[in-house]
Amino acid sequence: MIYTVTFNPSVDYVVRLEALELGGLNRTSDTAKYAGGKGINVSRILSALDVPSTALGFAGGFTGDFIKDTLENQGIQSDFISVNGDTRINVKLKTGEETEINASGPSITDADISRLKAQLSNMTSEDHVVFAGSVPSGYDHLYETLAKLLHDRKIEFTIDAEGTKLTSTLQYAPYLIKPNQFELEGITGRSLFTTSEMVDAARSLLDRGAKNILLTLGKDGALFISHDHEYFIPSPAGALKNSVGAGDSTVAGFISRKDGSISEQLKYAIACGSATAFSDDLATREDIEALLDKIEVQSIEEVK
Ligand SMILES: Nc1ncnc2c1ncn2[C@@H]1O[C@H](COP(=O)(O)OP(=O)(O)OP(=O)(O)O)[C@@H](O)[C@H]1O
Ligand SMILES: O=P(O)(O)OC[C@@]1(O)O[C@H](CO)[C@@H](O)[C@@H]1O
Secondary structure, three states: OEEEEEOOOEEEEEEEOOOOOOOOOOOOOEEEEEEEOHHHHHHHHHHHOOOOEEEEEEEOHHHHHHHHHHHHHOOOEEOOEEOOOOOEEEEEEEOOOEEEEOOOOOOOOHHHHHHHHHHHHOOOOOOEEEEEOOOOOOOOOHHHHHHHHHHHOOOEEEEEOOHHHHHOOHHHOOOEEOOEHHHHHHHHOOOOOOHHHHHHHHHHHHHOOOOEEEEEOHHHOEEEEEOOOEEEEOOOOOOOOOOOOHHHHHHHHHHHOOOOOHHHHHHHHHHHHHHHHOOOOOOOHHHHHHHHOOOOOEEHHHOO
16 A cells, blocks of 8 residues: 655635735636645556555644545545644645745654654555654654654555655665755755756765656656666646645656556656646546657656
């Protein structure tokens, strides 16, 4: 079973309006609410591809209930730990450009974490865990602690997180990490201008323990680096409608074909990411399948 862990889920409140007038009364042209948070988005794309997963994490209050009910209605299994505060509401303003306001989310306690650890301890080496997103304040070390727990039990994990939350887990050999260029520059402490510089920076994370690195580059596609393969996968052309969840969709696509060839994994990764970028919400199966044939996995030598 694939488990996704979202420490800090969100109700994503998408607000569309012609233009935002700061300091004035603005009226929307359209609004929508989605069960969000990075791990939950991964579960939603997996479900679109008929790959079962169970969504784990912390949820509380009326917003937490919304997330649980929405996932249940979409046929996605979940087993959230109930916390005291309300799960956050993240505002996604669409005014021609995208502006995001992400809340910090409710506090969690050591008891909540013990319950999550108990869930992870029941998993086996047949399982795969996807950790994604921000961590409630005061628990920055959580990814490292849980990565160690999984590594000790020989359970593979993927992690999509920023800065030291990500780098502290490299020693436990994550199956997949998916930084974007900005995040990779933050980790390596230098600006990356050329493909060679990006490849070298990604290789340094392989040396630190990561098994597979998918460096996503938005409309430009992605670079894939592992000990055995190095590829560039351009994004298909299309009109950007929504970048919220594009990265999560990329992770889901890669994991969804975990038993397939690397080329198939990469095609699904980019098809899922780009299909979400071209949709109002996360991509559907039809959106994803329509892009698969347009994606070409290229040798990095061709683009250096
Ligand atoms: N404008 C675009 N056109 C085509 N594909 C896109 C576009 N933007 C994103 N994508 C697809 O989504 C993937 C992930 O995008 P990106 O590199 O922006 O990830 P990210 O920074 O993690 O995104 P986010 O945090 O917004 O989810 C890209 O590799 C690409 O396949
Ligand atoms: O605040 P975090 O946890 O970093 O990101 C949360 C979030 O922006 O990520 C998802 C898109 O990737 C959204 O569904 C959600 O609102």
